[in-house]
Amino acid sequence: MKNLILVGFMGTGKTTVGVALADSLGIAHNDLDHAIIEEAGCSIPELFARHGEAYFRDLESRLLSQLLDNGPQVLTTGGGAVLRRQNVEVMLAKGTVIALHASEEELIRRLENDTSRPLLAGGVAERVRTLLAERAGAYDFAPIQVDTTGKSLRAVVDEIR
Numbered sequence: 001m002k003n004l005i006l007v008g009f010m011g012t013g014k015t016t017v018g019v020a021l022a023d024s025l026g027i028a029h030n031d032l033d034h035a036i037i038e039e040a041g042c043s044i045p046e047l048f049a050r051h052g053e054a055y056f057r058d059l060e061s062r063l064l065s066q067l068l069d070n071g072p073q074v075l076t077t078g079g080g081a082v083l084r085r086q087n088v089e090v091m092l093a094k095g096t097v098i099a100l101h102a103s104e105e106e107l108i109r110r111l112e113n114d115t116s117r118p119l120l121a122g123g124v125a126e127r128v129r130t131l132l133a134e135r136a137g138a139y140d141f142a143p144i145q146v147d148t149t150g151k152s153l154r155a156v157v158d159e160i161r
């Protein structure tokens, strides 16, 4: 089996679903944000504050490509990993891409009290609305599209399988 790559906006449940999916398939789970934190030696908010978003995106692209050479696995990515065309091409070439979605209302509810995502600083609801509009269609390249709104973890994992 090759790599299964989960993409989707922040709060769509990529990590939770990825862990459960990998477990149900008996394959490894790796998380791109986690790899970035390990490589950088600091948290994502710290990384953004110290070096800026472009530095984060470079690291994200490099580690995405590296991790995908270590399959089979379920790889969960950060919501912005699809923003570079080169990353999309790497994902399509090296695995099966699954996009998770949730309604705007559900995303705002899930992310309301989050402090770990620098792009949401300054007002979660407004930032979610703005970024969702900016990223409209960004996840459409994935051949498998799953709406998680109102679904249990089990239902989402079963649907993907």
Ligand code: S3P
Binding pocket: 008, 009, 010, 011, 014, 033, 044, 077, 078, 079, 080, 081, 116, 117, 118, 119
């Ligand atoms: C980001 C999403 C985050 C993380 C970083 C940037 C984004 O990951 O990579 O804060 O640009 O959408 P999650 O989607 O896991 O929250």
